[in-house]
Amino acid sequence: MTRPNPVTGTVLDSIIDGVIQDMDARKADTPLARMQQLAAEASPARDAHAALLGGRDNPVGVNIIAEVKRSSPSAGPLAQIDSPAELAAQYEAGGAAVISVLTEQRRFNGSLQDFDAVRARVDIPLLRKDFTVDEYQIYEARAHDADLVLLIVAALDDAQLRDYLALTHELGMNALVETHTVEEIERAAAVDSKIVGINVRNLKTLEVDTSHYGTLADQLPDNVVRVAESGVKAASDVAMYASQGADAVLVGEALVKHGEPKQAIVDFRQASRS
Numbered sequence: 539m540t541r542p543n544p545v546t547g548t549v550l551d552s553i554i555d556g557v558i559q560d561m562d563a564r565k566a567d568t569p570l571a572r573m574q575q576l577a578a579e580a581s582p583a584r585d586a587h588a589a590l591l592g593g594r595d596n597p598v599g600v601n602i603i604a605e606v607k608r609s610s611p612s613a614g615p616l617a618q619i620d621s622p623a624e625l626a627a628q629y630e631a632g633g634a635a636v637i638s639v640l641t642e643q644r645r646f647n648g649s650l651q652d653f654d655a656v657r658a659r660v661d662i663p664l665l666r667k668d669f670t671v672d673e674y675q676i677y678e679a680r681a682h683d684a685d686l687v688l689l690i691v692a693a694l695d696d697a698q699l700r701d702y703l704a705l706t707h708e709l710g711m712n713a714l715v716e717t718h719t720v721e722e723i724e725r726a727a728a729v730d731s732k733i734v735g736i737n738v739r740n741l742k743t744l745e746v747d748t749s750h751y752g753t754l755a756d757q758l759p760d761n762v763v764r765v766a767e768s769g770v771k772a773a774s775d776v777a778m779y780a781s782q783g784a785d786a787v788l789v790g791e792a793l794v795k796h797g798e799p800k801q802a803i804v805d806f807r808q809a810s811r812s
């Protein structure tokens with residue numbers, strides 16, 4: 539397991555350092571003004587909010603956000619994914635509501651190329667999963683035809699959170715606003731987030747505690763779409779999050795390691811029916 543570097547701070551801090559360096563290289567290639575133009579020319583975003591809403595009492599089962607994830611800082615390489623597009627097609631066929639594609643390169647071995655390959659193959663809403671710390675990434679997500687971006691509250695100050703959420707909505711997209719503590723849920727609520735995730739993995743230490751969703755779920759505002767993130771190993775974990783009121787469950791590792799991802803999603807949803 540990767541340990542935080544005591545000199546530079548938490549795992550999250552060191553990931554963000556790399557994200558900024560990589561983004562600066564892309565900016566040199568495609569400056570902000572050009573990226574804004576590409577974003578304006580993209581086809582309209584799909585409605586990810588509608589796709590995720592109401593999972594709580596859906597008779598077919600909870601909504602699944604299925605993730606294309608090659609590696610993680612905590613576990614290292616997870617699976618050899620030869621074709622992200624093929625994996626995504628399996629997810630879609632299994633009934634995933636949204637597909638998440640990691641685009642962070644250094645720790646997750648993701649890329650915008652993976653994102654593009656998935657986008658070319660499936661028609662359901664896509665989450666560009668990255669560490670958003672600059673408006674450039676939001677325009678870039680839209681230019682690549684993303685429907686949803688990730689805003690990690692722990693990585694942003696209040697002004698950034700408000701501005702990036704507003705920009706996301708202006709571009710017709712939705713944001714998954716990710717929290718891990720009561721204070722972060724309050725900050726997410728204060729900017730009127732529409733889709734709020736509770737990540738049971740602490741991004742500062744990488745520790746996972748699946749009971750964390752149930753501990754914090756009561757603190758979520760009534761009107762938000764509720765997403766339980768991380769730590770699913772089996773259908774019973776999905777059922778647990780659903781019983782605690784999640785509208786959607788975000789699953790990465792268990793799906794990329796499963797030999798039959800399509801069937802896994804069917805089983806996960808089946809298990810969540812109350």
Ligand SMILES: O=P(O)(O)OC[C@@H](O)[C@@H](O)c1c[nH]c2ccccc12
Nearest residue numbers: 737767768769770788789790791792
């Ligand atoms: O592989 P898991 O335990 O099913 O977790 C998926 C997803 O929740 C996790 O990849 C994640 C949640 N928040 C993030 C922020 C950045 C990168 C990754 C993540």
